[in-house]
Amino acid sequence: MKIVLFDIDGTLIKAGGAGLRGLNLAVKDMCGVDDICSKFPLQGATDKENFRTAHIRASGRKPTARQVREMERRYVKYLPKEVEKSVRSKNYFKMKGVEKLLNALSKRKDVMIGLGTGNLKEGAFIKLKPSGFMKYFAFGGYGCDSRIRSRVLMKAVGRARKLLKIGISPGDVYVIGDTHKDIEAAKDAGYHSAAVTGGFGDAGLLQRSGPELLAKDFSDLAPWFVWLGLVKDPKGITRGTYICPDSPIEHAHYGRTGLNRGQRPISPISDTKLRK
Numbered sequence: 001m002k003i004v005l006f007d008i009d010g011t012l013i014k015a016g017g018a019g020l021r022g023l024n025l026a027v028k029d030m031c032g033v034d035d036i037c038s039k040f041p042l043q044g045a046t047d048k049e050n051f052r053t054a055h056i057r058a059s060g061r062k063p064t065a066r067q068v069r070e071m072e073r074r075y076v077k078y079l080p081k082e083v084e085k086s087v088r089s090k091n092y093f094k095m096k097g098v099e100k101l102l103n104a105l106s107k108r109k110d111v112m113i114g115l116g117t118g119n120l121k122e123g124a125f126i127k128l129k130p131s132g133f134m135k136y137f138a139f140g141g142y143g144c145d146s147r148i149r150s151r152v153l154m155k156a157v158g159r160a161r162k163l164l165k166i167g168i169s170p171g172d173v174y175v176i177g178d179t180h181k182d183i184e185a186a187k188d189a190g191y192h193s194a195a196v197t198g199g200f201g202d203a204g205l206l207q208r209s210g211p212e213l214l215a216k217d218f219s220d221l222a223p224w225f226v227w228l229g230l231v232k233d234p235k236g237i238t239r240g241t242y243i244c245p246d247s248p249i250e251h252a253h254y255g256r257t258g259l260n261r262g263q264r265p266i267s268p269i270s271d272t273k274l275r276k
C-alpha cells in the first residue's frame, strides 16, 4: 500500500491570500498591529509556527498557550469570509491537473491519499471547501498536530496505519508539496518527496532541497505515476533498480530522481500506457 500525502496551499489550491488575511485580522484584534504577515515569510511553515512568529513580531513576546488558542479561534472565525472573498474575486484556484491526479489515485486499491498540511485541521477544511477536494481525503496530518512539519507528516501516516490496520514503512510514503519545507520535512521523516514549482515555493531553495521529482504542476501525470512507482519508467528503469552506479555524480543523479532520464526531461507516456 502506498500512502500519498498532499500539502494544501500551492499544491492542491491557491486560496488567494485568504489565510494571510485571516491571520492579519486575528493579530489586529489581539495586538492592535496591522498587516503583520507582510513582515515575515509564511510559505511552507505550519500555522502554529506562523501564529507564534506573528505574535512575536506584533508584541515582542512569545505567545502563551492561551494566546495561541485565542489566535487560532479568531483566525478560524475570519477564514470562511476571506476564502469566500477570494472565490468571488476569482482569486481561488485549483492547481492545474491535480483533480485528475486525485481522481486517478482515489480509484486505485494500492494507494491511499491523505493531507500533509501546515494548516490547522479546521482551516484546512475551510480552505478546501470550494475545491470539492475534501471527498478524496479520509485522513491527514495538520498544523494543529505540531509546529514541526515532519511530525505533522508522521502523524498523518500514524492515522493511515490505524485506518488500514497494516504496517506502513517510510518507503511507502510519498509527500507532495510546493516549498523546500515540504521536502525537508519529508526527508526528515524518511519519506519520498516531490514538489510542484507552480506553487508558492522559492525556486532556488526548492531545487536545493533535492526532491525526487520537480514538476511545474500536474498537467502531465506521466512523471508523477513513474515517481509513485505505479508505472514503469519509459526507459525501463524504476526506482531502486540500479546497483552501484559508476560515479558519485551518477549516484547523486539517480538517487535524486530515481529515473534514468539523462539530460532530457522525462518523456511523456501516452494515456494508453498509463491506463495499463
Ligand SMILES: [Mg+2]
Binding pocket: 007, 008, 009, 010, 011, 044, 177, 178, 179, 199, 200
Ligand atoms: Mg504549500
